[in-house]
Amino acid sequence: MIQASGLSKSYQNVHALQDVDLRVEEGTVTALLGHNGAGKTTLVNILSTLLPPTSGTAMVAGYDVVRQSRQVCNVIGLTGQFASVDESLSGFDNLVLIARLLGASRLEARRRADELLDMFGLTPAARRAARTYSGGMRRRLDIAVSLVGRPRVLFLDEPSTGLDPASRISLWETVEGLVADGTTVLLTTQYLEEAERLADQVTVLSKGKVVAAGTPKELKAHVGERRVHLTMSCRADAATMGASLRRAGFNAIESPDDCTVSVPAAEFTDFADIVRTAADTRAAVVGFSVSEPSLDDVYLALAR
The missing domain is CATH 3.40.50.300 (P-loop containing nucleotide triphosphate hydrolases)
Known part of the structure; x- marks a missing residue:
């Protein structure tokens, strides 16, 4: 049109x-x-x-x-x-x-x-x-x-x-x-x-x-990806969780600033695998959140 x-x-x-x-x-x-x-x-x-x-x-x-x-x-x-x-x-x-x-x-x-x-x-x-x-x-x-x-x-x-x-x-x-x-x-x-x-x-x-x-989805894919964030009770538990998730095939990263482990979750089926792995790991999870890139992220990245 x-x-x-x-x-x-x-x-x-x-x-x-x-x-x-x-x-x-x-x-x-x-x-x-x-x-x-x-x-x-x-x-x-x-x-x-x-x-x-x-x-x-x-x-x-x-x-x-x-x-x-x-x-x-x-x-x-x-x-x-x-x-x-x-x-x-x-x-x-x-x-x-x-x-x-x-x-x-x-x-x-x-x-x-x-x-x-x-x-x-x-x-x-x-x-x-x-x-x-x-x-x-x-x-x-x-x-x-x-x-x-x-x-x-x-x-x-x-x-x-x-x-x-x-x-x-x-x-x-x-x-x-x-x-x-x-x-x-x-x-x-x-x-x-x-x-x-x-x-x-x-x-x-x-x-x-x-x-x-x-599309909004295509633009957001250029600046980031959906990630799951697991907050642990201490750094030792974060290290344990990170190692366990990596053995399961996930590219898990422990934050150097806190007790958080960040895991990419490209597909929604990844959520179940991440939760299952976390539940089987002997480490105390005190928080769970999901973040996705937004058009705000796209706009700010392009502006920079």
Whole structure:
């Protein structure tokens, strides 16, 4: 649904994007990660026809974003970083206005407005002027506006910024529902938890370039692995446990700073073998924990 090849954008001597390649399959979520100024918003603006690229090509739903920009606009929805609703109108009237501009009848526009207000928990405030909404409510209304036309492709530029935890979770559930119905989503985010929750694919940008891309699982595999940590009662027990696990075929490592033994556990079946070996070893285990690499680890490793 989205394909970019060699996409670049320059402003005199500033290179906002440099030879970016991107592919997003239909009915999936791709997250763009990167620091402020990495080029995330520039890429979204090009794909949504708001900016022309300096070089390279991009297609959305089979349409060229430069030569067929009108067709692209007919199949996309966009929520920018800042709410852009008309604050003099009520939430209901904002949605009806957009629906009418998109060609809906008066009745269809009102029905769609009611549907979206209910979806985003804004029905109690439907008739209030948007200027009386809290920041989170305006953000939810802004996202609702981008869904009026039931877009095939949805661009969300840091959609959960300013939302409280409950509203953020509600937004995630809404995005998951849209994707389940076949919508393709490209989102930028500063929340790694958000990318981990929603994204099928993650693309990491830095200084306008793609520095890593893959599934969250693939990216996490580059910086670490799942490990089991056994905390022993003393260093002698840690040494005994480490030796026992190594005899069982595990690459166990005793920590030089405490009484902990760390063991890689690539497969879930490894857990049973580790527990069985630990139970058969005459050493006192006082703690057991499991750690997995996160997208936070990926992001920090790439930043370094």
